[in-house]
Amino acid sequence: DAKTTQPNSMESNEEEPVHLPCNHSTISGTDYIHWYRQLPSQGPEYVIHGLTSNVNNRMASLAIAEDRKSSTLILHRATLRDAAVYYCILRPPPTGNQFYFGTGTSLTVIP
Amino acid sequence: EAQVTQNPRYLITVTGKKLTVTCSQNMNHEYMSWYRQDPGLGLRQIYYSMNVEVTDKGDVPEGYKVSRKEKRNFPLILESPSPNQTSLYFCASSLGTSGYEQYFGPGTRLTVT
Numbered sequence: 001d002a003k004t005t006q007p008n009s010m011e012s013n014e015e016e017p018v019h020l021p022c023n024h025s026t027i028s029g030t031d032y033i034h035w036y037r038q039l040p041s042q043g044p045e046y047v048i049h050g051l052t053s054n055v056n057n058r059m060a061s062l063a064i065a066e067d068r069k070s071s072t073l074i075l076h077r078a079t080l081r082d083a084a085v086y087y088c089i090l091r092p093p094p095t096g097n098q099f100y101f102g103t104g105t106s107l108t109v110i111p
Numbered sequence: 112e113a114q115v116t117q118n119p120r121y122l123i124t125v126t127g128k129k130l131t132v133t134c135s136q137n138m139n140h141e142y143m144s145w146y147r148q149d150p151g152l153g154l155r156q157i158y159y160s161m162n163v164e165v166t167d168k169g170d171v172p173e174g175y176k177v178s179r180k181e182k183r184n185f186p187l188i189l190e191s192p193s194p195n196q197t198s199l200y201f202c203a204s205s206l207g208t209s210g211y212e213q214y215f216g217p218g219t220r221l222t223v224t
Contacts, residue, residue, distance in 0.1 A: 101155070
């Protein structure tokens with residue numbers, strides 16, 4: 001089962017970029033890399049996902065290492081609303097439908 | 112509005128009293144899933160369903176049942192709840208699996224005394 005490793009916690013100053021790392025050394029060639037975040041007292045919400053190439057959307061950017069053994073979620077300008085737990089997850093192809101969240105990285109944004 | 116709904120949002124019950132937590136989505140999603148969240152353990156998958164009448168075990172299925180008789184509904188059944196099932200439960204759905212985002216419900220906080 002492909003698993004991920006993330007730091008337990010990180011801090012960032014408001015309006016500065018944040019780079020959240022994730023290691024997934026056992027990733028297979030067909031695993032998608034997903035990122036979700038969970039704000040206090042809410043359900044997780046989707047942030048971004050990718051397979052091999054870097055991805056950008058309105059919320060964040062995802063940088064995937066060339067060997068795919070690690071990835072980085074980039075929040076370009078952290079706001080107080082970005083304080084949450086961020087989960088990096090590997091999502092296998094349809095033959096493996098389980099979804100492993102792990103414990104994630106708790107991001108604190110300092111005003 | 113596209114959403115996943117769960118009911119009830121809060122439930123306090125006693126050991127052994129059967130209960131059902133409902134989950135419904137209005138996005139015509141094929142994949143649905145249940146998770147529990149406990150302090151220090153993150154989110155763990157209980158059961159998932161690829162489509163109607165197709166369900167499979169996740170990481171922690173013991174003590175739970177599910178059914179998928181309609182595409183939009185995926186109830187979680189605790190036949191004989193025990194205190195170790197006290198947890199925060201989330202239902203989620205997605206159009207497919209690997210390359211699709213999951214939408215989560217607001218959560219159900221269950222306490223079993």
